[in-house]
Amino acid sequence: MSEHQLERTVLVVAYWFPPHAGVSSFRAAQIARVLSARDWRVCVLHADSSSESMQDRAWSEELEQLGVERLPVPPSRKRLPSLGRRSLAAVSIARMIRQPFHTAPDYFDDWIESASVAAEHIIRRYTINLVLGVVPPISAGLAANAIARKWNIPLALDIGESVELIPHRAPSYGGRNQDESLELLLRSALFVTVPSRQEKELLLRRHGFLTHEEIGILPFEDGQPMPSSAEGVCNLTVVAEELDVSILRPLLKIVRSESRYHLRIAADVSPGLERLLQKWRLSDRVVVERAVMPAVLDRWLAESAALLAYATPMQAIPRAIVHRAASVDVPIIAIGEYAAALVAHSNAERMQTVASNSVSALAAALATLPPARRAFTVAERDDMLEREFSRRLGMVMKL
Numbered sequence: 001m002s003e004h005q006l007e008r009t010v011l012v013v014a015y016w017f018p019p020h021a022g023v024s025s026f027r028a029a030q031i032a033r034v035l036s037a038r039d040w041r042v043c044v045l046h047a048d049s050s051s052e053s054m055q056d057r058a059w060s061e062e063l064e065q066l067g068v069e070r071l072p073v074p075p076s077r078k079r080l081p082s083l084g085r086r087s088l089a090a091v092s093i094a095r096m097i098r099q100p101f102h103t104a105p106d107y108f109d110d111w112i113e114s115a116s117v118a119a120e121h122i123i124r125r126y127t128i129n130l131v132l133g134v135v136p137p138i139s140a141g142l143a144a145n146a147i148a149r150k151w152n153i154p155l156a157l158d159i160g161e162s163v164e165l166i167p168h169r170a171p172s173y174g175g176r177n178q179d180e181s182l183e184l185l186l187r188s189a190l191f192v193t194v195p196s197r198q199e200k201e202l203l204l205r206r207h208g209f210l211t212h213e214e215i216g217i218l219p220f221e222d223g224q225p226m227p228s229s230a231e232g233v234c235n236l237t238v239v240a241e242e243l244d245v246s247i248l249r250p251l252l253k254i255v256r257s258e259s260r261y262h263l264r265i266a267a268d269v270s271p272g273l274e275r276l277l278q279k280w281r282l283s284d285r286v287v288v289e290r291a292v293m294p295a296v297l298d299r300w301l302a303e304s305a306a307l308l309a310y311a312t313p314m315q316a317i318p319r320a321i322v323h324r325a326a327s328v329d330v331p332i333i334a335i336g337e338y339a340a341a342l343v344a345h346s347n348a349e350r351m352q353t354v355a356s357n358s359v360s361a362l363a364a365a366l367a368t369l370p371p372a373r374r375a376f377t378v379a380e381r382d383d384m385l386e387r388e389f390s391r392r393l394g395m396v397m398k399l
Helices: 023-037 057-065 088-096 111-123 138-151 179-188 197-206 245-257 272-279 294-302 319-327 339-343 359-367 384-396
Strands: 009-013 041-047 069-073 130-135 155-159 191-194 215-217 234-243 261-269 286-289 306-312 332-335 351-354
Touching: 009 023, 009 111, 009 138, 023 041, 023 057, 023 130, 023 234, 023 294, 023 319, 023 384, 041 111, 057 069, 069 111, 111 138, 130 138, 130 179, 130 384, 138 155, 138 179, 155 179, 191 197, 191 384, 197 215, 215 384, 234 245, 234 294, 245 261, 245 272, 245 306, 245 359, 261 294, 272 286, 294 319, 306 319, 306 339, 319 332, 319 339, 332 339, 332 359, 339 351, 351 359
Parallel strands: 009 041, 009 130, 041 069, 130 155, 155 191, 191 215, 234 261, 234 306, 261 286, 306 332, 332 351
Antiparallel strands: none
């Protein structure tokens, strides 16, 4: 480790981080990898996922080999109701209860204090030059802000999701009004990063106190093109942090009626799905993986006829996954009331939106899929924005 690296230490506060092997970990893992490659000592404060089934130790070990240090913090105790464990009816009832549902930005607000206390262990070991909060969830940003204020350390913020979709990212349910919490974070942060120029313009329009110099861009990671081995089969891929069987039922009806469709699901799914697959005799054509690393997802996308991306009031796929599919030319079908917002800033050429999650609407969209994937040429990677991201963080860090 160089002397320069010892002088630049960043504390990343992210609720989801490997070994949690859900798609919500992709953005924080990307940030840790980028900063570690640019001579930052990276310490990550994240929720402990040791009691979850969605784990992949190889992913966290890969980051540790790059020099990333982790400090797991006990997870939030208020995660329920969860789409993976409760019915949509139960979640809808929870939305109707004003207290305490609407008083906190998401279900992780009790994690803020735990993270603040745990941060002291890292701060007493290293001189922290910068605290970087990764949003969503909003509570991770609030925890980063609390740590930065307590120890008088500059705060930076990464918003890896469209501000329109943050309230709908499971398991932060129900479209809560998070504007006040987000504005507090934006006013507190010395530097903010977003994944695209369009998101930067959206922030500038919504929050007039921000300036161009205070917002940087760190694009999502591209997928890795792989040879496709699937011929004569129409593989469909669904990716999410959590999914309830009621959301998947229309799609499963189509898979049941047309044998050419095979479905791969990467998500924490509700227990009722396994029973439904057995009842409908779909176990041989529907594969469910709760844990998924980027390399596994890239292989699935390479063999897929389309990525099905849900964007409903209760469930929105991370936009990092939409970008990953678009970067390797996988057709995207965005489903739900917020489908347009999900793909609004995507550069995907083959993309369509379906406002209604119904059998007829989905069947019509699937019928338009091309018979074969086009050849895809890998563009030369440009790390200019990653270098700029590291440089700008260095400008605001505590010396």
